[in-house]
Amino acid sequence: MNLDSAKKVFFLESRENLQRIEENLLTLVDNAHDIEFINALFREVHTIKGSAGMFGYQEVTDFAHNFENVLDGVRKFEITVTPELVETALDAHDYMKLLISYAEEDRELTDDDLRQGELLSEQLRGFEDEQTSNDSISSSIPKKPLIQKPEADKQRDQSSTAPGVESKYWHISLRFGENVFTTGLDPFSFIVYLKNIGEIKNLITVTEMIPEFKDFNPEICYIGFEIDFDAASGVDKTKILEVFEFLTDDCTVIILPPHSEVEHYCQLIADLPESAVQIGDILTQSGTLTKIELEEALNLQQHSKKSDSLNTGGRPLLGEVMLTEKMISQPIMEAALEKQKENRVKEEQRKRSIRIDADKVDQLITLVGELVISGANIKQRTAKLEDSDLTEAVEQMARLVDDVRDSTMYIRMVPIGETFSSFKRTVHDLSRDMNKKVDLVINGGETELDKTLVEKIQDPLMHIVRNALDHGIETPEERVSNGKKQKAIVNLNAFHESGSIVIEVSDDGQGLSREKIYKKAVENGLLASGQTVDDRTLWNMIMLPGFSTAAQVTDISGRGVGMDVVKKNIDSLRGVVDIDSKESEGTTIRIHLPLTLAIIDGFLVTVEKQKYVFPLDMVLECTDVEFNQDDKEGGDFFTLRGEVLPYLCLQELFYGVAMGEKSSDEVQHGSQGENKNKIVIVEYARKRAGFVVDRLLGEFQTVIKPLGRLFHNMHWISGATILGNGEVALIIDVPRLIEYVSKMVNSRRAQ
Amino acid sequence: MEFAIVSKSSAETEIKVIGDCTIYNAQQIKTFLDEHYFVTDHLVLNLAGVDEVDSSFFQLLVAIKKDATRIKKRVSYISHSLPVLKYIDLYGAAALLGDRIVVKKEDREKFDFKYGLKIVKGEPSNESR
Numbered sequence: 001m002n003l004d005s006a007k008k009v010f011f012l013e014s015r016e017n018l019q020r021i022e023e024n025l026l027t028l029v030d031n032a033h034d035i036e037f038i039n040a041l042f043r044e045v046h047t048i049k050g051s052a053g054m055f056g057y058q059e060v061t062d063f064a065h066n067f068e069n070v071l072d073g074v075r076k077f078e079i080t081v082t083p084e085l086v087e088t089a090l091d092a093h094d095y096m097k098l099l100i101s102y103a104e105e106d107r108e109l110t111d112d113d114l115r116q117g118e119l120l121s122e123q124l125r126g127f128e129d130e131q132t133s134n135d136s137i138s139s140s141i142p143k144k145p146l147i148q149k150p151e152a153d154k155q156r157d158q159s160s161t162a163p164g165v166e167s168k169y170w171h172i173s174l175r176f177g178e179n180v181f182t183t184g185l186d187p188f189s190f191i192v193y194l195k196n197i198g199e200i201k202n203l204i205t206v207t208e209m210i211p212e213f214k215d216f217n218p219e220i221c222y223i224g225f226e227i228d229f230d231a232a233s234g235v236d237k238t239k240i241l242e243v244f245e246f247l248t249d250d251c252t253v254i255i256l257p258p259h260s261e262v263e264h265y266c267q268l269i270a271d272l273p274e275s276a277v278q279i280g281d282i283l284t285q286s287g288t289l290t291k292i293e294l295e296e297a298l299n300l301q302q303h304s305k306k307s308d309s310l311n312t313g314g315r316p317l318l319g320e321v322m323l324t325e326k327m328i329s330q331p332i333m334e335a336a337l338e339k340q341k342e343n344r345v346k347e348e349q350r351k352r353s354i355r356i357d358a359d360k361v362d363q364l365i366t367l368v369g370e371l372v373i374s375g376a377n378i379k380q381r382t383a384k385l386e387d388s389d390l391t392e393a394v395e396q397m398a399r400l401v402d403d404v405r406d407s408t409m410y411i412r413m414v415p416i417g418e419t420f421s422s423f424k425r426t427v428h429d430l431s432r433d434m435n436k437k438v439d440l441v442i443n444g445g446e447t448e449l450d451k452t453l454v455e456k457i458q459d460p461l462m463h464i465v466r467n468a469l470d471h472g473i474e475t476p477e478e479r480v481s482n483g484k485k486q487k488a489i490v491n492l493n494a495f496h497e498s499g500s501i502v503i504e505v506s507d508d509g510q511g512l513s514r515e516k517i518y519k520k521a522v523e524n525g526l527l528a529s530g531q532t533v534d535d536r537t538l539w540n541m542i543m544l545p546g547f548s549t550a551a552q553v554t555d556i557s558g559r560g561v562g563m564d565v566v567k568k569n570i571d572s573l574r575g576v577v578d579i580d581s582k583e584s585e586g587t588t589i590r591i592h593l594p595l596t597l598a599i600i601d602g603f604l605v606t607v608e609k610q611k612y613v614f615p616l617d618m619v620l621e622c623t624d625v626e627f628n629q630d631d632k633e634g635g636d637f638f639t640l641r642g643e644v645l646p647y648l649c650l651q652e653l654f655y656g657v658a659m660g661e662k663s664s665d666e667v668q669h670g671s672q673g674e675n676k677n678k679i680v681i682v683e684y685a686r687k688r689a690g691f692v693v694d695r696l697l698g699e700f701q702t703v704i705k706p707l708g709r710l711f712h713n714m715h716w717i718s719g720a721t722i723l724g725n726g727e728v729a730l731i732i733d734v735p736r737l738i739e740y741v742s743k744m745v746n747s748r749r750a751q
Numbered sequence: 752m753e754f755a756i757v758s759k760s761s762a763e764t765e766i767k768v769i770g771d772c773t774i775y776n777a778q779q780i781k782t783f784l785d786e787h788y789f790v791t792d793h794l795v796l797n798l799a800g801v802d803e804v805d806s807s808f809f810q811l812l813v814a815i816k817k818d819a820t821r822i823k824k825r826v827s828y829i830s831h832s833l834p835v836l837k838y839i840d841l842y843g844a845a846a847l848l849g850d851r852i853v854v855k856k857e858d859r860e861k862f863d864f865k866y867g868l869k870i871v872k873g874e875p876s877n878e879s880r
Contacts (some may be wrong), residue, residue, distance in 0.1 A: 180775045181807045188806050191841060203866040210810065213788065213818035218777035218811050225842075285868045583827040 010051050011104045012355070017044045018097050019422070025089050026424045028081060035075070035267040041089075042071040048096065057103045060096065063117060066124045067092045076237070076255070077264050080125050087432075090425070095120050127599055163257030167291045169201050170231055170240065171260070173272060175224040177250030182219050185246065191225065194280050198231040204286045205373045208274045215630045224252075224272070226282055240446050265289060266297040314466070358451070361411050368408045369703035375401040376701060376724035405701070412452075416503070417445025419454055420492045423465050427490060437487040438469060438475050444494035449501045455502065457571055460566040464505045464589050465490065467563070469534060472509030472587050482584065484508065497592070499685070500575075501615070508587035512539055512581040537746060539579035541569040574718060576685040576735050592685040592735075602702035602721070604729060605693040607650045611729035612693070613702050613721060618690065618734045620681045622696050636744075638690065646745045647690035648737065649681060653716065689741040691732075704731060716740075752776040754783055757797065763790040769800030772808040780811060788815060792824060799830035809838040816848055836862060843867030 014340070024041045031037060032571050049064035063089045067089070073079035095117055095487065102109060109117070158356070172194075176187060194200065204281040208223040210216065231240065239256055244253045254271060256264050265288075269279045280298070283289040328612040375398055382394045433436040473479075473488040481485055521527040545564040570577050594600075602613035603622075625638050625647075637644050679690040704719040711717065718733035752770035759765075764787050772780060779819075786844025788794050794815070812828060812835075819826040828850045831839065836854065840843055845852060854862060 181777070181805070184774075186805045187811075188838065188841065200866070203841065203843045205813070205866055207810075207813050207817060207847070210814045210817055212821070214785075215815045216781070216811075216818075218781040218807055218814075219774060221806070221810065223806070223810050223813070380816055654876070684779065701782055 007055055007388045009355075010055055011100065014048050014051065014100050015097075015305075017048050018045050018093060018100070019418070021093050021096075022090070022425055023421055024430055025086055025093060029083070029086050029090075029428070033081075033267070035271060035702065038075050038081075042075050043067065045071055045096075048100075052100075052103075055103075057099070058108065059117070060099045060103060063096060063099060063121065066121045067096065070124050070127045072126060076721075077257075080427050085127055088120070088127070090428075092124060123129055124563070126657060164258075164261050165265065165289055167228065167229040168230075168258045170198075170258055171256040171265075171268070171288055172227040172229055172240065173224070173254040173268060174227070174244070175206075175250065175252040175273060176221045177375070178220045180221045180247070180251065183248065187221075187223075188338050190244055190247070191227070194229065194240075195238055197235045197243065198229055201228040201230050202286050202288075203227045204282050206278075206282060208278045224274075226279075226286060226288070228286065252746050258454075262293055262297045262530050265293070269297065277474050283380070296740055340349050344671065356411075357554055361408075365408055365412070369404050371401055372701050372703050373722050373724070377726075378724070380724035381518075402701070409640070409646040410448075410514055413448035413449050414451050414454055415446050416454060416494045416501075417447075417509050419458055419461070420494070422447050423462070423492060426462065426465060429468065430466065435471065436469065438473060439489050440492065440567055442492045447494035447496065447501060449494075449593065453501075453573060456569065457591070457593065460569045460591070461492075461503065461505065463494075463562055463566050468505060468507040468509065468587070468589075469543075472507040472511075473537070474510050478510075494571060500594055503593065504588055505591075506575070506586060508586040509547055511585055511587050512542070512579070513583060514538060517542060531579045535581070536579070539581055540577075542579070543577060574733070574735060576739070579686055590685075600702050600704065601678065601699045602729075602731065604697035604700040604723075605678075606695040606697065609694075610654075610729060611697070611723065612650070613700065613731045614680055614682060614691075615702075615731070616699060618682045618684050620683050622678065622680050624676050625679045625690070626676055633666055640690075645681065645688055645690050646741045647692060648691040648741050648744075649677075650732075651692065651694065682734050682738065684738050689744055690740050691737065700729075702731065703727075752779065756787075757795075759787070759791075761791055763793040763795065763796040765797060767800055769802075771803045772801050773803055773805040774807040776809045777788055777811065780808070784811075784815065788824075788826070790875040794806045794819075794824070794826045794868070796828050797830050798828055798832055801832045801835050804834045806838070809835075809842060811846070812848065813844065833858060833861075840864055841866070 007706050021041060021044045024044070028034070028037050028041070028413050040574075042149075045064055045068045049061055049068055052060035052064060070079060070085070070089070073082060073452050074085075079085070087630070098113065099109075099117075102113075162566055174187065174190075180187065191200070191203070204226045206226060207222070209222040209224070210221070229240070237257065240255050241253065244251070247253065252271070254268055256268060265283065269283075272279050275296070280294050281533045282289055284294050322353065379394055379398055383392050385391075424440055424442075427438055427440040468490050473490070474482065474484075476486045479488060491504065491506045493502075493506070495502055517538055518527065519534070521533075521538065522529050526541055527533060527542070543563040543566065567577050570591055571591055578590040578592070579587065580585040580590065601616035603616045603619045605612050607613065623640065627638070636649075638647055639645075678691045678694065678696055679692050680696070681688060683688045700723070702721040705721060706719055707717065715738055716733055717730045718736075719731045721729050721731060723729055752768075752772060755767040755769065756763040757767055757805065766787060768780070770776075796812075815826050818824075828835075831850075831852060836852065836858075839848065839852070840862045845864045846863075846867050852864075
């Protein structure tokens with residue numbers, strides 16, 4: 001059997017698993033007690049271990065096994081989550097990633113790698129040892145068990161007086177898989193057997209999941225048990241667990257040691273299938289928890305949720321209103337609701353996704369492109385025939401082609417959230433290395449953009465985020481002395497804006513220093529001494545090549561290392577970078593990117609009989625404007641409904657002077673002979689300009705065809721497209737033109 | 752496993768359940784009870800002849816009881832056999848089911864009925880005669 005394709009899937013899925021592991025680990029830092037994350041982590045590592053074993057990647061399996069053991073300990077509350085544990089786990093994640101990539105490339109591990117693996121395994125085992133030592137203490141003195149003190153106790157200072165619940169018995173929760181009866185297992189025998197290693201103090205049969213009798217299937221197991229167990233001396237958790245070892249994987253066995261922390265019960269409540277109300281009732285009525293302890297458990301849940309929501313940027317709390325009513329059952333209700341919500345989210349993630357080879361999608365897009373072109377052809381020919389039925393049919397087809405095109409493009413769209421999340425690790429690592437305290441806040445992760453763009457934007461973004469952390473954000477001490485919060489915030493934000501997607505990276509750091517940049521600009525001859533310049537222009541100068549080289553720049557602006565590279569990368573994606581900054585308040589770097597790269601709605605115009613296309617998303621309006629010679633005295637501006645806009649005559653730019661030469665002087669000197677001019681007003685990256693053309697032809701669907709190397713030097717053209725009649729139209733590079741116009745305007749102003 | 756209908760009316764139906772009441776017969780028991788449970792106000796199951804049970808039968812007993820409470824019917828279990836009592840004892844379900852339980856003198860030591868909820872919630876369970 002050929003395993004290659006299966007292996008491919010394994011590597012693909014492992015990468016996804018690894019990514020989720022990383023995400024969960026980073027979330028764990030703030031939510032050390034959220035059993036959901038720990039469970040999820042355990043599952044992911046377990047999956048990798050299992051699949052790696054299937055393909056015979058022994059190193060991966062072995063290492064994952066170590067990793068999994070530690071997580072299992074955490075899951076069972078035997079190992080506490082400490083920052084060291086999270087760091088080690090992150091390293092373990094990285095190592096696993098390395099192992100898997102080696103396996104994928106069929107490479108051998110180097111000695112260094114092996115040593116690193118050994119070291120990590122040892123570290124991991126160190127955490128396990130902590131667990132076994134815990135166990136041995138609790139087993140030797142079962143009546144006076146060890147009380148675990150998780151690090152996150154700071155979070156719950158209000159309850160620090162209550163180290164554990166009163167109950168001096170082990171608590172065992174049992175839930176079975178649906179098929180436990182039909183597989184010939186009877187829970188009865190397990191419980192009878194349990195009596196051999198101690199005394200069952202109380203046992204409650206949980207019957208809440210039994211449905212109405214008419215829907216009741218007698219072969220399915222609906223019941224579960226809550227047991228309070230007084231273990232005989234020498235019996236530890238492992239011993240108890242052994243009793244249930246014959247139960248299959250779909251059974252839930254949760255064992256809490258005597259005097260467990262209230263929060264462990266809180267997690268128990270969250271883990272069981274019944275509602276929190278029901279479990280809460282059972283636990284109090286069976287005497288496992290006192291009413292006060294239950295109340296505390298649920299308040300704790302509430303409390304931790306509250307701090308969660310603060311961390312994640314203020315997600316509103318469902319039960320805040322209920323809480324004010326001071327009724328126990330209300331917070332319980334809230335916990336139950338929250339749980340349902342979690343489950344739903346999980347299901348939604350699971351459902352509906354298929355893996356397609358990117359090539360296949362590209363092929364489809366090419367075909368759709370051809371379809372669009374030939375559709376336009378048909379439309380044009382029908383127009384000549386003046387057959388109304390045919391026209392109608394063609395119109396309908398054109399609409400469908402539109403839809404097909406849109407949905408095809410949509411296939412390539414992926415949410416940017418995944419890219420954003422990968423920065424969590426960067427921020428985590430960098431802030432640790434630089435001893436800075438930084439929170440990464442992500443907004444608009446669901447914003448979708450073309451997959452190619454997502455891939456290409458990763459590096460520039462990384463650069464910007466790194467800059468923000470390195471130069472933008474001050475040390476905690478500096479921040480405090482500046483009256484800021486110790487913990488800085490870096491914001492990653494994405495949203496749509498007039499046909500482009502905007503990605504913002506902002507920080508609340510020290511901002512750019514106007515003075516220093518100005519000085520440097522003068523030094524570099526970019527500005528004349530004493531020349532006035534607005535902030536935005538000045539900020540954008542830090543992206544000029546040569547402006548920012550290594551240490552100098554760090555001194556000058558606290559920003560700008562390699563910003564020219566960032567700009568170049570973004571330029572190649574037809575995007576624009578924009579910088580906003582306020583000294584000592586922070587900096588925002590905004591990247592505007594086109595939504596897609598292949599097909600756009602265009603607006604067709606002619607200039608000197610040659611057809612040109614403006615991307616329709618950027619076109620604001622078309623209008624006739626009368627220029628008279630007087631207006632022109634002040635420069636190439638015109639007034640539209642009271643707003644002054646710069647304009648550019650494309651005839652002049654494209655034909656009046658030699659192409660490629662863009663001396664602004666020459667262009668500005670040209671004047672339009674006619675009085676009435678057709679003008680297209682476009683906007684990009686919050687800048688507007690008008691372009692004078694000969695004729696307006698209307699909307700047109702455009703498949704962007706790249707231009708060959710021969711046209712490499714055509715600066716104002718971003719591509720070409722084929723019209724219905726086979727004619728070629730050139731696509732105008734609006735971002736560049738607008739940039740050009742604003743540059744021209746600025747140099748005018750400066751004069 | 753077999754059933755003996757002691758009496759049958761819309762007011763009260765009494766059925767003797769005899770033999771092996773385990774998962775192997777669970778579907779059959781359910782089908783039989785479906786026939787009688789819905790058409791009488793008071794269903795009485797005599798469990799004296801039940802000589803083998805497992806958790807599935809126990810669950811079935813709880814399921815009808817729960818449903819009866821819900822739709823305000825009466826269901827009673829009488830003359831529990833020892834195997835049935837063993838389950839009720841260990842599963843702490845004496846109060847949950849709420850039937851009067853008679854244990855012969857010589858068997859008393861075998862049971863202590865100490866498990867279960869301290870307070871039984873909801874409707875007062877329908878005490879058997």
